[in-house]
Amino acid sequence: MHGFANPRRFLRLARWLVPATLALGLLLTATGLMWGLLRVPPDRLLGDTVRIMFVHVPAAWLGMGGWAGLTLAGVALLVWRHPLAAIAGRAMAVPGLVFTVICLVTGSIWGRPSWGTWWEWDGRLTSMLVLGFLYIAYIALSDAYARTAQLSAVPAIFALVGAINLPIINRSVVWWNSLHQPASITIGKNAIDTAYLWPLLVSALGMALLFGAATLMRMRALLAHIQAEARLRREASGAPAALARVGG
């Protein structure tokens, strides 16, 4: 893993990984969504509104997966002092927030026809909303630290504390039985028809690749920003130009 502690090696890999994940992600997302929106039969109970699932469910998975990624990056930074982990955490937070918001908005639109309400204070909805606020707090905190220390470990500690919310979201439909249905797809068990399952998995994989592409692009941008700042600082202090490297 420490092979990538050198940002040059990471940047070389990211240069072709970004277009690859972006193109494949767009292709799979478009396929999954077209399949789900146009080809899948309407549901017996939900009718055509079931098609919202192909956006809503992958967004929910990625919203939670994003915070799991923040947590892993936080562990990598705190335990192994991996320098790229701080960058990865800051890069992942924004797409994570975007998918959480997509999940909340599509859920709200779905709730109106099927539950008769835009919003209900049930455990799943509330804990997902809290996840959105945690993302906003993480982004604000890491931005505040980035002004003085680009590779600060403090936001990582907040990510670890906020991870307490993840099992609460996951278990919320079991603990508080209210409007939101329990999980249909769990490891080793699946309660939805394959006609719905395949387009769902394709669009989930596509969106996950888009998440990865956005993260890699933001990591490259953050690294470039850090290099530019370091160069300005060196020039300001009048030191001879050395090899550009990452530094806080």
Added chain:
Amino acid sequence: MRLIAALLRRDVGMLLSGGKQGGSMLPLMFFLAVAALYPFAVGPDAAMLRRTGGGVVWIAALLASLLPVDRLIAPDLEDGTLDQLAIREVAEETVLAARIVAHWLSFAPLLLLATFVAAALFNLTGELLAYLLLGLLAGTPGLAALGVLTAALLSGVRSGPALGGLIFLPLAVPLVIFGAGSLVRLEPAAILLTAAVSLVLMAVAPFAGGAALRAAREDQA
């Protein structure tokens, strides 16, 4: 042990009097002002105030415990007290644990007393007041731990109070849900859950906060 007692004495004195920043009377006055403002905002209907007043007390308590966040750690960081303690190999976790207790002592007992006044303003019944007091007694240690954790997370940046609120409030949601939830159905179980959340926060805050203090110190180096 002597060290912890000395830290506690010093922290309580500092937070209670607060030097030039007003000490613990200001959050208390703020708490009462929020409680007094609420009937103006929603109208003085006694039945409605009785039904919703307990929740307002919880929100006011939350905001009052958030107010002193910017002087829980920052003054000691600026005048070098924390560095002196680190040089003497006092663990950050010890310092923060003492500070959580001191923070609680400086706002919670006064807040519990002020709850009697708020209960009178909202026409709360004796039973509701009992649940409110028990819930606050169980929940305020968690709020104190969260306040100190937030202050430690912010120790490396100069930031406005909004960032503190942004970090503090989502983590405080479980306390409010269970604490204020105990008032709806008057269930002792909700008070126990509030106490459980409080205990988790008190157990996590010194270690997470200590790691944050050390990480912020490394950033400066």
